[in-house]
Amino acid sequence: MFGLFVQRHAEAAALYNDVSVIYVHPVCTDVPWRVSTDDETINNVRTIRVYYKKSKSKIISLFRFFRANHLALKQLPKPDIIHVHVLTRLGIIALWQKIIHGTPYIITEHWSRYLPGNDFNGFLRKKLTKFVVRRASAVTTVSEDLAKAMQNHGLANPNYMVLPNVVDVNVFKIIPHQNAVTKIIHISCFEDKSKNISGLLESLKILKDKQTPYQAVLIGDGMDYELMRQKAANMQLNDSVSFTGLLQGQALANMLASGDFLVLSSNYENMPVVILEALSCGLPVVSTKVGGIGEIINENNGILVPPRDVERLADAMQEMISKHRNYDANTLRDSIIKKFSNESVGKLLDDIYRKI
Numbered sequence: 001m002f003g004l005f006v007q008r009h010a011e012a013a014a015l016y017n018d019v020s021v022i023y024v025h026p027v028c029t030d031v032p033w034r035v036s037t038d039d040e041t042i043n044n045v046r047t048i049r050v051y052y053k054k055s056k057s058k059i060i061s062l063f064r065f066f067r068a069n070h071l072a073l074k075q076l077p078k079p080d081i082i083h084v085h086v087l088t089r090l091g092i093i094a095l096w097q098k099i100i101h102g103t104p105y106i107i108t109e110h111w112s113r114y115l116p117g118n119d120f121n122g123f124l125r126k127k128l129t130k131f132v133v134r135r136a137s138a139v140t141t142v143s144e145d146l147a148k149a150m151q152n153h154g155l156a157n158p159n160y161m162v163l164p165n166v167v168d169v170n171v172f173k174i175i176p177h178q179n180a181v182t183k184i185i186h187i188s189c190f191e192d193k194s195k196n197i198s199g200l201l202e203s204l205k206i207l208k209d210k211q212t213p214y215q216a217v218l219i220g221d222g223m224d225y226e227l228m229r230q231k232a233a234n235m236q237l238n239d240s241v242s243f244t245g246l247l248q249g250q251a252l253a254n255m256l257a258s259g260d261f262l263v264l265s266s267n268y269e270n271m272p273v274v275i276l277e278a279l280s281c282g283l284p285v286v287s288t289k290v291g292g293i294g295e296i297i298n299e300n301n302g303i304l305v306p307p308r309d310v311e312r313l314a315d316a317m318q319e320m321i322s323k324h325r326n327y328d329a330n331t332l333r334d335s336i337i338k339k340f341s342n343e344s345v346g347k348l349l350d351d352i353y354r355k356i
Contacts (some may be wrong), residue, residue: 005273006085007111008166011043012346013083013108017353020046020079022072024065026046037236042254048072069093079103081353083134086111088125091132100136104356106138108163112194114149115291118138118305126153133157135247143271143292149350163348166275167340171250172280176255176331180215182321185283187252187274193267196288197228199310204223205235205316210248214240214321216263219255221246257281260324263317264291267307280336282329286316301332 004022012020038049050068055061069090082094082105094105113120116259120126133139133155138161141147147160184204204216218228218241223326225243232241247255256262262278262285269291277295278285285302287293297304304313305322338344 005165006108008047008116008168008342009085009345009349010340011165012166013353014044014138015342015346017216017348019044020048022048022050022069022074022076023050024050024068024072026061026065026140027051027055030329035100046076048075065089066093067353073097081105081137081356083108085109086350088098088132088322089131091136092128095132095135098336102133104137106140106352106356107133107136107148107217109139109150110142110270112146112268112291114146114153114155114267115270116149117268120153130154132199138352140352143295145292146270161352162350164345164347165271166342167276167280168271169280169333169337169341171255172277173253173256174282174333175187176237177258179215179258179260182261182324184214184216184317184321185219185262185278186264187219187262188222188223188264188266190228192228194269196265196267196308197224198231199267199313200263201228201232201235201237201241203265203312203314204241206310207317208240210318212318212321214243214317217244217259218242219247219252219256225245228251238250238265250291253277253281256283259270259283261286261302262318264288264293265307265313271291272354276336276340279332280334280340282327284320284327284332286313286320288313301327301335306326 004089010021038084040047050072052068061335078101082097082103082338083092084094084107086104087109091107096106097103112118133159136157136337138159140161142163142165144162162254186200190197192198207214229243256278264287266288271292277283279301286305287297287298287304289304290307301315305316
């Protein structure tokens with residue numbers, strides 16, 4: 001799940017380029033420390049997975065990580081470009097390949113750690129990240145907000161650009177339906193610090209106390225899943241709020257498309273792909289105005305509210321309950337197809353690669 005955005009970018013790029021992906025991951029089971037590898041082609045992307053034994057020593061684990069990537073690179077012909085997703089260690093590997101082989105590299109960052117209040121710190125980490133970013137041929141982020149946050153940390157590069165997340169518009173599509181009671185959908189990784197599911201439940205409680213009819217479906221799993229289920233029970237929301245656990249693929253798309261609108265209550269975000277998927281299904285969006293969300297959501301496709309304001313979020317959901325049918329589902333979907341489909345993002349990536 002954590003690599004999903006990268007996978008989708010790789011598959012989009014593979015529409016126009018020969019793409020291989022290296023995925024290196026530590027495991028706690030008894031595997032040979034020298035690494036075990038899997039090499040297969042998935043959706044036209046050659047995928048090399050390398051697993052190495054995790055060590056209690058951070059230094060040893062770091063050594064094994066770099067060695068595993070080196071062994072994976074040896075299995076591939078010399079690339080024309082290296083595309084790094086998520087800094088900083090992989091950026092160091094790409095920089096080394098540039099120094100040794102002259103291979104240019106670009107960076108795509110998805111991580112919200114650069115946003116105010118998060119954990120981009122440490123003298124050495126910052127120095128290495130600045131060094132890697134400065135020497136990249138281009139730096140792409142999935143929102144303008146994240147690009148500005150990185151630049152505010154001194155991560156300078158003359159070629160910053162926005163690379164949209166990818167939506168599989170063949171999976172996330174409109175399913176005509178008529179709910180007897182307004183169906184509200186929420187999707188997240190159930191980490192309350194960032195996603196603020198507790199605040200969402202408080203807003204839903206306000207709606208219930210006002211005797212507003214609705215059914216809310218909360219989709220996902222994570223560290224605070226059971227805590228949020230218990231909180232909903234304690235607030236006596238079980239008759240109007242349900243939890244599905246983790247849904248993926250077609251099951252996720254079908255549940256999302258069965259709703260009337262999506263709601264996100266995050267305290268901070270980057271560019272949630274679930275917003276794009278909801279629009280692709282023809283659903284308007286109610287969300288807190290954080291991260292890059294304001295670059296997508298406006299009065300034409302949803303309602304934005306300040307973060308950490310349960311009253312305003314409740315008011316916005318109340319408004320959307322009364323007017324969600326006023327949005328044209330096909331218009332919402334068309335806006336996603338034009339910019340966020342596999343073909344659109346793949347062509348943008350191809351243009352970037354060719355310029356480099």
